[in-house]
Structures are given as structure tokens and as C-alpha cells.
Amino acid sequence: MPKTLNPLQMVADRWQPSARFVHRAALACVVMAVIIVVTGGAVRLTQSGLGCPTWPTCTEDSLTPTPEMGVNGIIEFTNRMLTYVLCAVVGVAIVAARACAPRRRPLTRLGWTQFWLIASNGIIGGITVLTGLNPYIVAAHFLAATTLLTVAVVMWHRSGEGDDEPRDLVAGPVRQLSWVLVVGSALLIVVGTVVTGSGRHAGDAKKDVHRIPLDWREVTQLHVDFVYIVIGLTVALWFVLRAVKAPAVPRRRVVELFVVLMLQGVIGYVQYFNDSPEVVVGVHMFGSCLVWIAVLRVFLSLRERGEAAAVPAPSGEHEAVAGGQPVAASSR
Numbered sequence: 001m002p003k004t005l006n007p008l009q010m011v012a013d014r015w016q017p018s019a020r021f022v023h024r025a026a027l028a029c030v031v032m033a034v035i036i037v038v039t040g041g042a043v044r045l046t047q048s049g050l051g052c053p054t055w056p057t058c059t060e061d062s063l064t065p066t067p068e069m070g071v072n073g074i075i076e077f078t079n080r081m082l083t084y085v086l087c088a089v090v091g092v093a094i095v096a097a098r099a100c101a102p103r104r105r106p107l108t109r110l111g112w113t114q115f116w117l118i119a120s121n122g123i124i125g126g127i128t129v130l131t132g133l134n135p136y137i138v139a140a141h142f143l144a145a146t147t148l149l150t151v152a153v154v155m156w157h158r159s160g161e162g163d164d165e166p167r168d169l170v171a172g173p174v175r176q177l178s179w180v181l182v183v184g185s186a187l188l189i190v191v192g193t194v195v196t197g198s199g200r201h202a203g204d205a206k207k208d209v210h211r212i213p214l215d216w217r218e219v220t221q222l223h224v225d226f227v228y229i230v231i232g233l234t235v236a237l238w239f240v241l242r243a244v245k246a247p248a249v250p251r252r253r254v255v256e257l258f259v260v261l262m263l264q265g266v267i268g269y270v271q272y273f274n275d276s277p278e279v280v281v282g283v284h285m286f287g288s289c290l291v292w293i294a295v296l297r298v299f300l301s302l303r304e305r306g307e308a309a310a311v312p313a314p315s316g317e318h319e320a321v322a323g324g325q326p327v328a329a330s331s332r
């Protein structure tokens with residue numbers, strides 16, 4: 001029987017990217033996941049949530065926004081188009097993970113997980129528009145984007161280490177404390193979506209958008225309470241890591257998380273006491289991404305999987321691979 005053609009295998013037969021390229025491709029996925037979160041927030045904060053009033057087209061008769069829709073239509077449509085940029089970046093990461101030598105199957109799986117998360121979140125985004133910015137769907141849309149960011153960070157981290165069985169760098173109780181930190185941070189993000197769903201930035205000024213029937217100030221206080229819990233867990237973890245003489249990297253990651261939390265706290269207070277100005281809210285959303293990334297890096301730093309297999313650096317301008325044999329490009 002003829003051998004089935006596999007496009008990814010065909011790429012791997014002709015190109016083997018370096019481990020550094022794969023690592024950078026994974027980092028690009030993280031960056032794009034953050035950009036999607038921030039630009040999605042910008043759509044809401046500029047009252048452009050229904051800039052394109054339907055989905056998957058922008059209007060009933062047009063795929064793209066019409067001049068009558070103004071800047072709101074352009075903002076909403078641009079955010080939709082960024083999804084394709086994100087797909088392209090994730091696609092490069094998938095191909096690079098498949099083509100590198102030795103093959104990194106866990107990275108490929110993480111890449112495909114991101115792809116399907118993007119597809120599912122695109123559908124959730126469409127439902128958000130079709131339901132007139134239902135706040136519960138909006139919250140689900142944001143949490144799905146955060147899930148995508150989670151997988152992207154894990155892929156980025158995994159691309160810098162080997163594929164051995166994970167080995168804990170600290171004792172079990174310390175790992176459990178890090179789990180509590182992750183859960184507390186996740187609840188902090190969830191409560192933040194409730195603040196958004198009950199707050200004044202509904203996403204569209206021309207329509208009476210349904211809001212979560214809660215006092216947003218009381219929910220904000222609950223959000224602040226979780227901030228204090230996460231800060232307390234971070235400080236406790238730092239002292240524990242020092243007490244057990246943990247490696248330097250986890251301790252450094254905890255310090256980084258503490259710094260990000262402090263900066264995010266300042267932004268949060270500025271937002272609250274100035275009646276949530278749009279620019280500050282957008283910066284706060286960016287900060288929430290950085291907090292979550294820092295939390296995940298703390299958690300992932302508490303175990304190791306050995307060194308990543310190194311690929312020799314290309315000579316000259318680049319090094320192609322044809323038929324499984326390296327061919328150095330001539331320098332000009």
C-alpha cells in the first residue's frame with residue numbers, strides 16, 4: 001500500500017528547527033495569548049462589543065464592517081482578525097515542535113490543545129455577540145482565553161526542559177502549598193470576571209446590556225480579599241522555600257510573583273478610587289495576565305524533567321535539512 005503523505009512529516013524531513021527556535025515559538029504563543037486577552041478587553045472598554053452586531057459575519061450582508069458602523073465596528077472586527085494571527089503563531093509552534101529533532105510529542109500535543117481552545121473560544125465569542133453580551137458568556141469567554149494562556153505557558157516552560165519523568169525539587173507539603181496558591185489565584189481571576197460582569201463597563205453604549213445582578217462594590221471587596229489571600233500564600237511559600245533550602249530558581253520565581261502582585265495591587269486601587277477609568281482597567285487586565293503567568297511559573301519551577309536536548313546552532317546564515325542530512329547554507 002502506498003505510504004500516506006503526512007504534511008508535518010514532509011516538513012520534518014526538510015527542516016529541523018533548533019531548540020531555541022521552538023522555545024521562541026512557544027513564547028510567541030504566550031505573547032499572542034496575552035494580546036488576545038488585552039484586545040478583547042479593549043473591545044469592551046471602547047463600547048465596541050456589538051460593533052459587529054452578528055456573527056460569524058460582521059453584519060447580515062457584509063463580512064467586514066461598513067462605514068456606517070464607525071470605529072466600533074473596526075475595533076470589533078480587528079479583534080476577530082487577530083484570532084487568525086494567533087492561529088498562525090500557534091501553527092508555527094506546532095510545526096516546529098513536530099519537526100525538531102528529537103521529536104517532542106508533548107509539545108506537539110500542547111500546541112494542538114491551544115489550537116482547539118482557540119477554535120472553541122471563537123465559538124464562545126460568537127455566542128457572546130449573538131446573546132447581546134450576556135455577562136455570563138462574556139465571563140466564560142475570558143476564562144477560556146485564560147485557559148489558552150495557561151496551556152501556552154506550560155508549552156513555553158516544557159520547551160525549555162527535557163521529557164524525563166518529573167522530579168520534585170521540594171517535599172510534598174511544599175508542593176501542596178503551591179497547589180493552594182494556584183487554586184487561590186484561579187479563584188481570584190474568577191471573582192474578577194464577576195466584578196466585570198456586574199460593573200459599569202458593559203461593552204456597548206447603544207444597547208441596554210444585561211448585567212450580573214450583584215453590587216459590584218461588594219464583589220470588588222471579595223476580589224480584594226482574594227488578593228490578600230494570594231499575597232499571603234506567596235509570602236508563606238517564600239519563607240517555606242528558604243526554610244527548606246530550595247533551589248534558587250523557585251525562590252526567584254516567588255519574588256517575581258510578589259513584585260507583580262504589588263504592582264497589580266497599586267493598579268487595582270487606582271482603578272477603584274477613580275471609578276474604573278477605561279485605560280486603567282485595560283492595564284489591570286494586562287496585569288492579571290502577568291499575575292497568572294507568574295503563578296504558573298512558580299508552580300512549574302518546583303519540579304524538573306532534565307535538560308532539553310540541544311540542537312547544534314546553525315552555521316552561516318542558517319542550516320537547512322534535506323533528506324535528513326544537514327546542509328549548511330553558503331554565506332554571502
